[in-house]
Amino acid sequence: MKNSSSKHRSRSTFRSMMRLSFSCFRCFSSSSDIPTDNALIMQGLQVLQNVHAFSFNELKVATNGFRSSNKIGEGGFGSVYKGILQDGRMVAVKMLSAGSKQGDREFISEIASVSNINHENLVKLHGGCIDGPYKILVYDYMENGSLAQTLLGSEEKRAKFRWETRREISLGIAQGLAYIHEEIKPRIVHRDIKASNILLDQNLCPKVSDFGLSKLFPEDFTHVSTRVAGTLGYLAPEYAISGRLTRKTDVYSFGVLLLQIICGRKAVDFDPELGEHYLVEKVLLFLQAANSSPCLIK
Numbered sequence: 001m002k003n004s005s006s007k008h009r010s011r012s013t014f015r016s017m018m019r020l021s022f023s024c025f026r027c028f029s030s031s032s033d034i035p036t037d038n039a040l041i042m043q044g045l046q047v048l049q050n051v052h053a054f055s056f057n058e059l060k061v062a063t064n065g066f067r068s069s070n071k072i073g074e075g076g077f078g079s080v081y082k083g084i085l086q087d088g089r090m091v092a093v094k095m096l097s098a099g100s101k102q103g104d105r106e107f108i109s110e111i112a113s114v115s116n117i118n119h120e121n122l123v124k125l126h127g128g129c130i131d132g133p134y135k136i137l138v139y140d141y142m143e144n145g146s147l148a149q150t151l152l153g154s155e156e157k158r159a160k161f162r163w164e165t166r167r168e169i170s171l172g173i174a175q176g177l178a179y180i181h182e183e184i185k186p187r188i189v190h191r192d193i194k195a196s197n198i199l200l201d202q203n204l205c206p207k208v209s210d211f212g213l214s215k216l217f218p219e220d221f222t223h224v225s226t227r228v229a230g231t232l233g234y235l236a237p238e239y240a241i242s243g244r245l246t247r248k249t250d251v252y253s254f255g256v257l258l259l260q261i262i263c264g265r266k267a268v269d270f271d272p273e274l275g276e277h278y279l280v281e282k283v284l285l286f287l288q289a290a291n292s293s294p295c296l297i298k
């Protein structure tokens with residue numbers, strides 16, 4: 001699990017892929033290793049054709065040399081910087097750190113999943129860069145950061161959302177999910193729906209981001225068996241137990257997110273007395289109490 005470090009990777013395969021791709025795409029370069037996994041190599045070659053290849057220098061200039069004042073966040077993947085491209089577009093530049101929990105396979109998954117899709121409620125991937133040890137993804141910059149910051153952040157940073165806004169945000173996320181689940185081929189299961197992966201643009205329109213753990217579902221597949229990955233507090237219990245991944249896995253995480261949007265609490269919280277406690281459990285306890293004493297609901 002992500003909070004407790006469970007993003008899975010395959011470094012050597014990725015390097016192999018990049019080595020092969022080098023002959024076809026000049027800006028993507030890497031060294032070492034002999035190809036081992038043909039399917040992944042083919043997938044890698046295919047997806048690299050779909051994105052714009054930035055040069056490392058271009059991104060260095062855009063982010064003022066990856067200056068710390070340009071840094072807007074940090075996740076399991078590495079650091080995220082705000083940047084301005086030569087044509088004036090504002091971008092978020094996500095650089096895979098050497099010790100990142102998120103692996104090379106996820107880097108490819110992200111490009112494979114997002115490069116072909118365009119939807120108002122999905123963050124737009126502009127392109128990527130693989131240059132020696134550097135692996136970088138470039139997205140549209142979202143002025144209002146993530147839902148985790150604006151909804152659950154510190155008092156000074158928190159926005160006071162009206163109910164109408166909360167409703168619009170929830171609907172937007174649902175539309176993004178419905179699109180990847182129902183409308184595109186192959187369908188995509190995101191596997192890491194959570195507050196920090198929902199970004200908000202200047203109009204508070206939500207965009208689902210971070211497709212590093214996503215899985216592509218061929219049309220006739222109802223489920224895929226995988227090693228369990230995701231984030232504690234958002235994982236569907238049946239998936240956590242069996243590794244059987246379906247679209248419902250995302251729907252469960254979306255349910256947890258809805259609870260957060262309604263009550264403004266973290267999915268997993270820590271209390272010195274109670275230890276770790278889960279929002280879903282709290283809500284269930286509350287519902288049980290409310291059922292036995294209906295006046296609580298009022």
Ligand SMILES: Nc1ncnc2c1ncn2[C@@H]1O[C@H](COP(=O)(O)OP(=O)(O)OP(=O)(O)O)[C@@H](O)[C@H]1O
Pocket residue numbers: 002072073074075076077078079080092094123139140141142143145146148149196197199209210
């Ligand atoms: N396109 C973007 N526009 C604006 N801010 C962004 C963008 N992408 C990421 N960020 C900021 O960078 C932070 C880190 O993002 P990242 O996806 O790397 O990690 P995370 O979602 O916080 O954690 P995890 O690695 O567990 O997914 C986000 O929480 C968000 O505040």
Ligand SMILES: [Mg+2]
Pocket residue numbers: 075196197209210
């Ligand atoms: Mg994220």
